[in-house]
Amino acid sequence: MLSHVKRLAGMLLVTAVLATAVSAQTIVYSNNPAPGDLFVNAGPANQGQAVGTSGWYYNNVRNNGVVGINTTYPWNGNGSVYFNTPSGAAKADIEYLVNAVSVSGNFFSAGVIAPFSQLQSLSYRWYRDSSSTVAAHFHPVVRVLLDADGNLLTTSDRGGLVWEGVYQTVSSPWTPASAPTNSWQSYTVTDSSYMWNFGLGIGFAANINSTPYAYDATLAEWKNYFPNAVIIGFSMGVGSGWNGVFTGAVDGISWTINGQTTSFNFEVVPEPATMALFGLGLAVVGGLLYRRVA
Ligand SMILES: [Ca+2]
Ligand SMILES: [Ca+2]
């Protein structure tokens, strides 16, 4: 009798420890049960959709771009964020925004995550299916979304910095000409990583340092260039002018700001049948406890 109680207590302790370890990584569930989500917009105007109340949004989707947490390329569980874009102007992103507001169906951040100067690192994982016909260096990018002067009341200085493997000619483990296919790739952006910009009140791919090339400014140089900037979101996505089809996925994004790491795992919401089994399991445990007490 006592041994049973001890064993049960032990199991509960193990469960508690596991729960603590997992909680460092927030799971973002799809809106729909398996096989999950496929958000698509056929029109040319950017459209978005909230992923539950997670703070993540399918966003900037246009020209038959597709994005959704589904089971096509599972990573660390049953799902990941699937992307598919046909050739041309198609685009699809998934973005973490603060107090996001919808403007004609596309979402914009209305809040601040942290001062840009406090961003220490950013990492994510991506997958390129070998069926993709876009140029070999293309893969899902990761972006830091910024308000350059830190004043949210002025919006013409909004934009972001983009990390792309093809520009990491020094630090990349793969040849710039070709992104690996059919396998998950993990990359970490640090102060020495090269990033290029869109928006921020300085145009597209601005050259902010003394070298003639526009794509060789490091994250550290950008932080020095915009000392008052604030982070208003993070973004991952594909497309926009890619000549050819892209099919792939992203998952496992995390960022470290002022010593605090925030991580996400995108998963497909358990099916009702699975939830029923889970409920049955709880009922069995409850029954055992009840009998033990009785
Ligand atoms: Ca996952
Ligand atoms: Ca501003």
Ligand SMILES: [Ca+2]
């Ligand atoms: Ca330069």
